[in-house]
Amino acid sequence: EVQLVESGGGWVQPGGSLRLSCETPGLGGLWMTWVRQAPGKGLQWVADISPDGSERNYADDLRDRYTVSRDNARNSLYLDMNSLTADDSSIFYCARDVGYGTFDVWGRGTVVTVS
Amino acid sequence: QSALTQPPSASGSPGQSVTISCTGTNRDIGTYNFVTWYQQHPGKAPKLLIHQVAKRASGVPERFSGSKSGNTAYLTVAGLQADDEADYFCCSFAGGFKIFGGGTKLTVL
Numbered sequence: 001e002v003q004l005v006e007s008g009g010g011w012v013q014p015g016g017s018l019r020l021s022c023e024t025p026g027l028g029g030l031w032m033t034w035v036r037q038a039p040g041k042g043l044q045w046v047a048d049i050s051p052d053g054s055e056r057n058y059a060d061d062l063r064d065r066y067t068v069s070r071d072n073a074r075n076s077l078y079l080d081m082n083s084l085t086a087d088d089s090s091i092f093y094c095a096r097d098v099g100y101g102t103f104d105v106w107g108r109g110t111v112v113t114v115s
Numbered sequence: 116q117s118a119l120t121q122p123p124s125a126s127g128s129p130g131q132s133v134t135i136s137c138t139g140t141n142r143d144i145g146t147y148n149f150v151t152w153y154q155q156h157p158g159k160a161p162k163l164l165i166h167q168v169a170k171r172a173s174g175v176p177e178r179f180s181g182s183k184s185g186n187t188a189y190l191t192v193a194g195l196q197a198d199d200e201a202d203y204f205c206c207s208f209a210g211g212f213k214i215f216g217g218g219t220k221l222t223v224l
Binding site: 057101 | 116118147149151153155160161162163166167172202204206207208211212213214215216217218
């Protein structure tokens with residue numbers, strides 16, 4: 001069974017930066033996505049990246065501060081976030097996209113707290 | 116990229132059926148047959164239920180079904196069971212972007 005494991009979350013001061021990671025064997029070959037969920041709120045699609053990393057899409061309100069990348073040789077997906085505010089406090093999930101927004105496998109999430 | 120619109124809550128008694136709506140626009144649900152539904156229990160990661168509007172994910176009971184009409188998608192849960200009590204989120208492909216609904220909390224009375 002495919003497992004995704006996120007890491008890198010934690011506490012950060014407003015204005016700070018953070019890099020999240022998501023590891024899974026056999027990362028290459030699939031689109032990967034990041035989704036976040038603020039405390040007590042719904043899901044928000046953040047960004048995704050093509051199998052070879054050449055294509056990236058972002059939510060309009062996050063594209064200026066977030067950068068998604070991947071290293072298939074290291075079986076890793078990344079999300080770099082900067083200029084963080086309290087509104088960025090969320091659980092961040094990575095998920096495997098098997099096509100057009102079908103996220104069939106999710107990690108357990110990593111918690112980011114901006115305070 | 117406005118969120119899809121879902122009712123905040125829905126409820127039903129065990130054995131009954133409930134339908135949750137998800138309304139978008141002609142830039143997302145109305146154009147693409149790539150609507151997905153996710154179930155999320157408290158403290159857990161979301162779980163894929165339905166993809167491509169009406170296809171059940173592997174292992175999902177037949178009690179869960181999806182459909183679409185115009186700019187609105189629907190998730191129907193038949194034969195409600197206690198474990199169906201959870202949050203449900205719709206999501207649509209929108210030409211490179213993905214948009215989630217605000218979520219519906221389903222209560223089994």
